[in-house]
Amino acid sequence: EPEVTQTPSHQVTQMGQEVILRCVPISNHLYFYWYRQILGQKVEFLVSFYNNEISEKSEIFDDQFSVERPDGSNFTLKIRSTKLEDSAMYFCASSPRQALVEQYFGPGTRLTVT
Amino acid sequence: SQQGEEDPQALSIQEGENATMNCSYKTSINNLQWYRQNSGRGLVHLILIRSNEREKHSGRLRVTLDTSKKSSSLLITASRAADTASYFCATVSMEYGNKLVFGAGTILRVKS
Incomplete structure (x- = not known):
């Protein structure tokens, strides 16, 4: 069964550094999303992406965040x-x-x- | 806020018993979905119920939706130790785009 994959599973970084989180969505899907879950808290919506552009973003998704679909398979935050x-x-x-x-x-x- | 509360926050039952979790929300919705999350893992979709549906079954799962009360319940029958997980409801509303708005979840522990 097709599944969404993400890499890395764990990333440790220092404050101020840039990080890129990678995702490979299911191949025939058209809508892509990022959510986050702070430990012990709710899952929160960050951004949705369709047709190579952001369709919606939350107030969490400020100028420090960006998303990209650099090729036909990867989706990055x-x-x-x-x-x-x-x-x-x-x-x-x-x-x-x-x-x-x-x-x-x-x-x-x-x-x-x- | 689109989402309300889930109750109970935590539930502990014996294997074989039924588990009922409730979810309330605040706005009109297109659909409501239930997801399971095993500790530290990703979210697994369990069931989706549309706003014009009142009840839906999938295996040992039964979901009800009462749009007049803006509430839903998830019933797991004949629970197993493997059902131990966190369970979240999430709503989708055209008013708020296609994003899922999650509740705080119920932690279910099934003791064998």
Whole structure:
């Protein structure tokens, strides 16, 4: 069964450094998402992406964040200058259509900012 | 905020018993979905119920939706130790785009 994959599984970085989290969505899906989950808290929406552009973003997704689909398979989340409060589990998800369907989540990348 | 609360926050039951988790939300929705998360792992989609549906079944799972009360429940029958996980409801509303808005979740522990 096709699945969403994410790399790395765990990333440790120093405050102020740039990180890139990578995702490979399911191949025939058209909608891509990033969510994050701070330890012990709710899963929060960051951004959705369709047709090579951001379709929606949350207030968390400020100028320090960017997303890109550099080729036909990868979907990346970049954090330009990490802060301690960016430490969280980051989940990528994809779906074949926009509405009324489930989203398929990857296993997540645990980002630790020291 | 689009999402409300889930209750209970934590639930501990014996294997073989049924587990019921509840979810409330605040806005009109297109659909409501339930996800499971094993400790430190990704989210697994369990079931989706549309706003015009009242009940849905999938194996040992039964989901109900009451749009007049803006609430949903997830029932897991004949629970197993492997059902131990966190369970989240998430709503989708056209008013808020296609993003999933998650509740705080219920931690379920099934004791064998």
